[in-house]
Amino acid sequence: MSTIRDVAKYANVSVATVSRVLNKKGYVSKEAEEVVLKAIEDLDYRPNAVARTLYNKSSRMIALITPDITNPYFPELARAIEDVSLSYGYTVVLCNTDDDEEKEQQYVSVLKQKYVDGIILITNQQFNSDLEQMNVPIVALDRILSEKFPAVVSENENGAMMATEHLIDCGCKFIAHLRGPIGLTSAEDRLKGFQKVVQDKGVASIVVNTDFHFEKSIEVTTRLLEDHPTIDGIFSSNDITAAGAMKAINNLGKSVPNDIQIVGFDGIPLGKMLIPSLTTIEQSIYKMGALGARLLIKQIENIHLEANLYTVPTKLLIRGTTKVKGED
Amino acid sequence: MSTIRDVAKYANVSVATVSRVLNKKGYVSKEAEEVVLKAIEDLDYRPNAVARTLYNKSSRMIALITPDITNPYFPELARAIEDVSLSYGYTVVLCNTDDDEEKEQQYVSVLKQKYVDGIILITNQQFNSDLEQMNVPIVALDRILSEKFPAVVSENENGAMMATEHLIDCGCKFIAHLRGPIGLTSAEDRLKGFQKVVQDKGVASIVVNTDFHFEKSIEVTTRLLEDHPTIDGIFSSNDITAAGAMKAINNLGKSVPNDIQIVGFDGIPLGKMLIPSLTTIEQSIYKMGALGARLLIKQIENIHLEANLYTVPTKLLIRGTTKVKGED
DNA sequence: ATGAAAGCGCTAACAA
DNA sequence: TTGTTAGCGCTTTCAT
Numbered sequence: 092m093s094t095i096r097d098v099a100k101y102a103n104v105s106v107a108t109v110s111r112v113l114n115k116k117g118y119v120s121k122e123a124e125e126v127v128l129k130a131i132e133d134l135d136y137r138p139n140a141v142a143r144t145l146y147n148k149s150s151r152m153i154a155l156i157t158p159d160i161t162n163p164y165f166p167e168l169a170r171a172i173e174d175v176s177l178s179y180g181y182t183v184v185l186c187n188t189d190d191d192e193e194k195e196q197q198y199v200s201v202l203k204q205k206y207v208d209g210i211i212l213i214t215n216q217q218f219n220s221d222l223e224q225m226n227v228p229i230v231a232l233d234r235i236l237s238e239k240f241p242a243v244v245s246e247n248e249n250g251a252m253m254a255t256e257h258l259i260d261c262g263c264k265f266i267a268h269l270r271g272p273i274g275l276t277s278a279e280d281r282l283k284g285f286q287k288v289v290q291d292k293g294v295a296s297i298v299v300n301t302d303f304h305f306e307k308s309i310e311v312t313t314r315l316l317e318d319h320p321t322i323d324g325i326f327s328s329n330d331i332t333a334a335g336a337m338k339a340i341n342n343l344g345k346s347v348p349n350d351i352q353i354v355g356f357d358g359i360p361l362g363k364m365l366i367p368s369l370t371t372i373e374q375s376i377y378k379m380g381a382l383g384a385r386l387l388i389k390q391i392e393n394i395h396l397e398a399n400l401y402t403v404p405t406k407l408l409i410r411g412t413t414k415v416k417g418e419d
Numbered sequence: 420m421s422t423i424r425d426v427a428k429y430a431n432v433s434v435a436t437v438s439r440v441l442n443k444k445g446y447v448s449k450e451a452e453e454v455v456l457k458a459i460e461d462l463d464y465r466p467n468a469v470a471r472t473l474y475n476k477s478s479r480m481i482a483l484i485t486p487d488i489t490n491p492y493f494p495e496l497a498r499a500i501e502d503v504s505l506s507y508g509y510t511v512v513l514c515n516t517d518d519d520e521e522k523e524q525q526y527v528s529v530l531k532q533k534y535v536d537g538i539i540l541i542t543n544q545q546f547n548s549d550l551e552q553m554n555v556p557i558v559a560l561d562r563i564l565s566e567k568f569p570a571v572v573s574e575n576e577n578g579a580m581m582a583t584e585h586l587i588d589c590g591c592k593f594i595a596h597l598r599g600p601i602g603l604t605s606a607e608d609r610l611k612g613f614q615k616v617v618q619d620k621g622v623a624s625i626v627v628n629t630d631f632h633f634e635k636s637i638e639v640t641t642r643l644l645e646d647h648p649t650i651d652g653i654f655s656s657n658d659i660t661a662a663g664a665m666k667a668i669n670n671l672g673k674s675v676p677n678d679i680q681i682v683g684f685d686g687i688p689l690g691k692m693l694i695p696s697l698t699t700i701e702q703s704i705y706k707m708g709a710l711g712a713r714l715l716i717k718q719i720e721n722i723h724l725e726a727n728l729y730t731v732p733t734k735l736l737i738r739g740t741t742k743v744k745g746e747d
Numbered sequence: 748a749t750g751a752a753a754g755c756g757c758t759a760a761c762a763a
Numbered sequence: 764t765t766g767t768t769a770g771c772g773c774t775t776t777c778a779t
Contacts, residue, residue: 142756185513470772
C-alpha cells in the first residue's frame with residue numbers, strides 16, 4: 092500500500108499538496124493537481140482511513156445498535172440504513188446487545204474509542220441505556236427513547252385505526268387487541284388507535300398483553316378465546332403475534348377468517364407465507380431506515396434538524412385473514 | 420478523553436512505561452505499575468483504539484459480508500459471530516452487498532483502508548468475488564467458496580438423507596425435491612443426499628429447481644403438482660421454499676400432511692409459525708456462526724487450522740407436516 | 748527498569 | 764501557490 096509520501100515523491104510535490112488535492116481544500120495549481128492525480132492513479136494510492144480518523148476524530152462509521160437482532164424487520168431496516176450510509180461514505184457497524192446491559196456498556200466503550208460518528212438505535216424493545224452520555228448524534232427508530240434523540244416512527248395510531256376499522260367493516264362485533272410490550276411507545280400508539288375506533292363505533296372490545304413473541308401470543312390468545320368464545324376479530328400489535336393468534340385459533344379448532352378475522356401490524360414477509368396470508372398494516376420499513384440514516388448523517392454533519400419526531404405512513408394490506416377478500 | 424501522555428504525567432513516568440503497563444509487555448517495576456494503574460483509574464483513561472490501529476495495522480474489527488441480509492438465518496448467525504467476536508475483543512462490521520458487485524468492491528476497498536482483520540462470508544447466494552486478492556483471513560459460512568478459504572457448513576447431505584428417509588418412513592411413495600440454487604454447494608449436497616436415498620430405497624422421485632425464494636417456490640410447486648398429481652411427499656431444500664410449497668398445495672385444494680407431506684431444511688423460526696408447523700432438518704446455526712468466528716480469529720492470530728472444511732451436525736425435527744406426528 | 752524519540756499516515760497551521 | 768513541520772495517540776527501538 093502506498094502512502095501519501097510515496098505519492099508526493101512520485102509527483103515531485105509535498106505531502107501537503109497531495110493532501111490538498113485529496114481533500115479539495117486550499118489552493119492547488121492546475122498542473123500540480125494533474126501530476127498528483129496521475130501519481131495517485133499510477134500508484135493506485137488510497138488514503139489510509141485510520142490515519143485520517145486519528146487526525147479528524149471521525150471514523151465515518153455509524154453504529155447500528157439493536158437490543159434484538161431477531162427483530163423481524165431488522166433486515167430491511169439494516170439494508171436501508173446501509174444503503175444510505177454507504178452512499179454518503181459511511182460504514183455501518185453492527186452491535187447486537189441482546190438486551191444485555193453489560194454488552195451494551197462494552198459496545199459504547201468500544202464505539203467511543205473508535206471515534207464512531209453516530210448511532211442508530213433500532214428497537215422495539217424497552218431499553219434504558221447510558222447512551223445519553225455519549226456525545227455523538229443518535230437517532231432512534233421505531234420508538235421514542237428520550238426527548239433528546241430524534242426519532243423516526245411509523246404512523247402507529249393511524250395504522251391501528253385503519254386495522255380496527257377494517258375489522259369492523261368486515262363485520263366483527265367483538266374485537267380483541269393483542270397489545271405489544273408496555274412502555275413501548277409504538278405499541279402504545281397502536282393501542283390508542285384501537286381504543287379510539289372501538290369506542291367511537293361502540294364495538295365490544297378487550298385488550299390483552301403480549302411481549303411481541305410467538306409463543307407468548309399462542310398462550311395469551313388461547314386463554315383469551317377460552318374466556319371469550321364470542322370474539323370474532325383480533326387486531327394484533329405485530330405480525331409475529333398475529334401468527335401466534337392464528338396458531339392458537341387453529342389449535343382450538345376454529346377457522347380464520349370464518350370464525351375469527353385477524354389483522355396484524357408490520358408487513359414482514361412472514362405475513363404472506365401464512366395460510367391464509369395475513370391482512371396487516373404495512374409499515375414502510377425501508378423508508379424508516381433510510382430516513383433515520385439520513386437524519387443521523389445530517390446531525391453528524393451539523394445540519395440542524397427541523398423536527399424531533401418523524402413519522403412514516405402505514406397502509407392497510409388486505410389479504411386472507413379478513414373477509415373482504417384480497418389476494419388470498 | 421485523557422491520553423497516554425496525561426496518564427504518564429499524572430503518574431510521573433514516561434509514556435513508554437504506561438504503554439508497557441497497558442500491554443503487559445517489557446519490564447515494569449511493581450511500583451511503577453501501581454502508580455500507572457492508579458493514574459489510569461483516576462483519569463478514567465481508555466486507550467485510543469484508532470491510534471493503536473494506526474500503529475499496529477490491526478483494527479480488531481472483523482467484517483461480516485453477506486450478499487443478502489434477508490437470508491433467513493442471518494440473525495442467529497450474526498448473533499453467534501458477534502458473541503464470539505466480542506468475547507475476543509473484536510467488533511463486527513456489517514456489510515450487506517445485496518449481490519451488487521459494485522457495492523462489494525466499495526466495501527472491500529473501505530475494509531482494507533480500515534485495517535479490518537478478517538472477513539466472514541455468510542452466504543447462500545452464489546457470489547464470485549474479488550475477495551481473494553485481499554490478504555486478510557477469510558472464513559466462508561454455509562458454502563464452500565474456494566479452496567483457499569476455510570468453510571463451515573452443515574451436514575447437508577446427511578440432513579437431506581434423514582429428511583428423505585423420514586418421508587419414506589411416513590409412507591410417501593412419490594417424492595419431489597425442491598432443490599436450491601444451482602452452483603450452491605449446500606444445495607447440491609442436499610440434492611445428493613436426497614438422490615442417494617430415493618435410489619437406494621427405489622422410491623419414485625423428481626427434482627425441480629428453485630432459487631430459495633417463496634414466490635418462485637409457489638410457482639414451481641404448483642406446476643409440479645399439476646404435472647404430477649400423485650406426488651405425496653416433498654423435501655424442500657429450505658424452509659422458505661417449504662412454506663411456498665405449502666401455500667401452493669393449499670391453493671390447489673390439497674392438504675398437508677394428509678395428501679402431501681413436507682420436510683424443510685433450516686429450522687428457522689418461520690417453521691413453527693406455519694400451520695401445520697413444519698417438519699424440518701434443523702441446522703445448528705448458532706454453532707456454525709460461532710465456529711466460523713473462532714476459526715477466523717484463530718487465523719487472525721496466526722494459529723494454524725487443522726482442517727479446511729468444518730461440518731456441523733443437522734437434526735430431524737418432526738412437527739406437523741409429516742404424519743408421524745410430533746408436537747403439532 | 749525506564750525514558751527519549753521516531754514513526755504509523757494523515758491534516759493543517761504557518762512560512763515562504 | 765507550495766512546502767515544512769507539528770501534531771493526532773499510540774508502540775517500540777535504542778539508549779541509559
